[in-house]
Amino acid sequence: MKGKSWDKVLLLVSGLAVIAGSVLLSLKAQAFGDRFNLASAKPNDEMPETQKNRADIAKSLVEKTQAWRNSTKGVSNTEVPLFVSIPLVEKEGAVINMIDPNSAPVRPPVPNSWLMAHNLDFLNAGVLSQDPDSDGFTSLAEFEAKTDPTDSKSHPPYASKLIFASRQQELYVLRFAAKPDPERFQINRLPSAKWPQGKNMYVRVGENSEDKQFRVDGFEEKRARNNLGIEVDASVLKITYLPKNEPHELVRGVDTPIPTYFAEMKFELDPGFQKHVKEGDAFNLVTDPDTKYRVVKVNEASVVITYQTGTEPEQTVEIPKK
Numbered sequence: 649m650k651g652k653s654w655d656k657v658l659l660l661v662s663g664l665a666v667i668a669g670s671v672l673l674s675l676k677a678q679a680f681g682d683r684f685n686l687a688s689a690k691p692n693d694e695m696p697e698t699q700k701n702r703a704d705i706a707k708s709l710v711e712k713t714q715a716w717r718n719s720t721k722g723v724s725n726t727e728v729p730l731f732v733s734i735p736l737v738e739k740e741g742a743v744i745n746m747i748d749p750n751s752a753p754v755r756p757p758v759p760n761s762w763l764m765a766h767n768l769d770f771l772n773a774g775v776l777s778q779d780p781d782s783d784g785f786t787s788l789a790e791f792e793a794k795t796d797p798t799d800s801k802s803h804p805p806y807a808s809k810l811i812f813a814s815r816q817q818e819l820y821v822l823r824f825a826a827k828p829d830p831e832r833f834q835i836n837r838l839p840s841a842k843w844p845q846g847k848n849m850y851v852r853v854g855e856n857s858e859d860k861q862f863r864v865d866g867f868e869e870k871r872a873r874n875n876l877g878i879e880v881d882a883s884v885l886k887i888t889y890l891p892k893n894e895p896h897e898l899v900r901g902v903d904t905p906i907p908t909y910f911a912e913m914k915f916e917l918d919p920g921f922q923k924h925v926k927e928g929d930a931f932n933l934v935t936d937p938d939t940k941y942r943v944v945k946v947n948e949a950s951v952v953i954t955y956q957t958g959t960e961p962e963q964t965v966e967i968p969k970k
Contacts, residue, residue, distance in 0.1 A: 735764070737771065746770065758791050766798050784809065784917045805955065805963070806936045811914040812951040812967045816924060818842045818908045820861060824885045824898035833864060833885055838903060862887045865895070892928050909946035 735746040737754050744751045746760045753759050754770050763770040768780065768787060776788040783800040790797040793804035821838040828834055828850070837847040837859065849857050851864045865886045872882035885898040889906050898904050908926060915921040917935055925931050930942040938957050945952040949969050956962040 758788065762791060766796065768797065805965075806915075806917070806933060806939065807941070807953065807955050807963070807965050807967075809916040810941075810953070810967055811916060812969045813912040813914050813922075814969065815946050815948055815951075816910040816912065818910065818926075820889070820906045820908060821903055822862070822887075822898055822906065823903050824883075824900050826900075827867075827883070833867065835885070835898070837861075840905075842908075856890070860890065862889050862896075891926065911943050911946045911951045913943075913951075 737744045737746060739752075739754060742752070744754055744760070746754070746764055749761065751760060755763060755773075755776055758776060760770070763775070766780075766787075769775050769778075772778070776791075777786050779786055780798050781796075781800040781803075783803045785793075785795075785797075785803045787797040789804055789808070790802075793808075795804055796802035819840045820843065821840050823836040823838060824833065825836050825848075826834040831852050832850045833852070835849050835851060835857070837843060837849065837857075839846045843859075847859065849859070851857055853864050853866060856863045865888055867886070868884045870882040870884060871879055874880050881900045883900045885900075887896050887898060888894065889896055891908060894906075896904065896906055910924045910926050913921075913923050913925055913931070915933060915935075918933070921933070923931055925943045927943055927946050930940055932941065933939065936957075939955050940957075941953055941955045943951060943953055944964070950966050951969070952964065952966050954962050954964050
């Protein structure tokens, strides 16, 4: 019994302690607002002295129009970019200012301003041999042609990429054989590599030959002495060789070879392109279908061609043999 009485006493004391703590917390909470009471403010109508001089300076700065200008400090007659560093390049011990028009070119013969304008890598020693727009032309070629090296639609003429590989010859051999009547002339086409079979043709003035290769334009009766001193018929028949629109003269009884030359043409931008083009004939490039190219003259060491795109003026260029 004594043990059970002791437990009741301990429980009673604990309950009284909890009640006392609750009362204490309640009293403190009621007094919490009193701790933060603010003292009443006292009005102060005094104004500090106005700093007029400083206000006038600030006003003038606001009203003044600000003109931003690039500095020219330290650079002869050259504007320094605002907020941008000046590009400087050291070459052979000399410092070159890339934006100074009076500076020596870093990649001659191209001026620094052209490299900068097209954003080319002027620090690369091979910049002029590069092709930034992949149009088949180097930056140097674009500079020389005054085209844009960064725009594939702007490039030098494709004619500059044509190659004259060789000249080949084809002979057309004629002989003025006779004048069988007052109107007709007998003309023999003699065998050749191109024309292995001979042909006997009768043609009047103004008519084309049966093989469509020449036209008779006129006749002049002549007499001359041969190497034996005998007077013979040396009459001349004037013709036009139609493939080349070229005039020739056929002397009675004399074999007259008329050469036709072909140009073996290649194209740097198309390894598969190879054509044998006869003088006077035209050809096209797959890369440049809107331009008409024509072989005008095939020399032994060069070929003369013309080219025209649309209604643009026709251009003429001579290409040396490679």
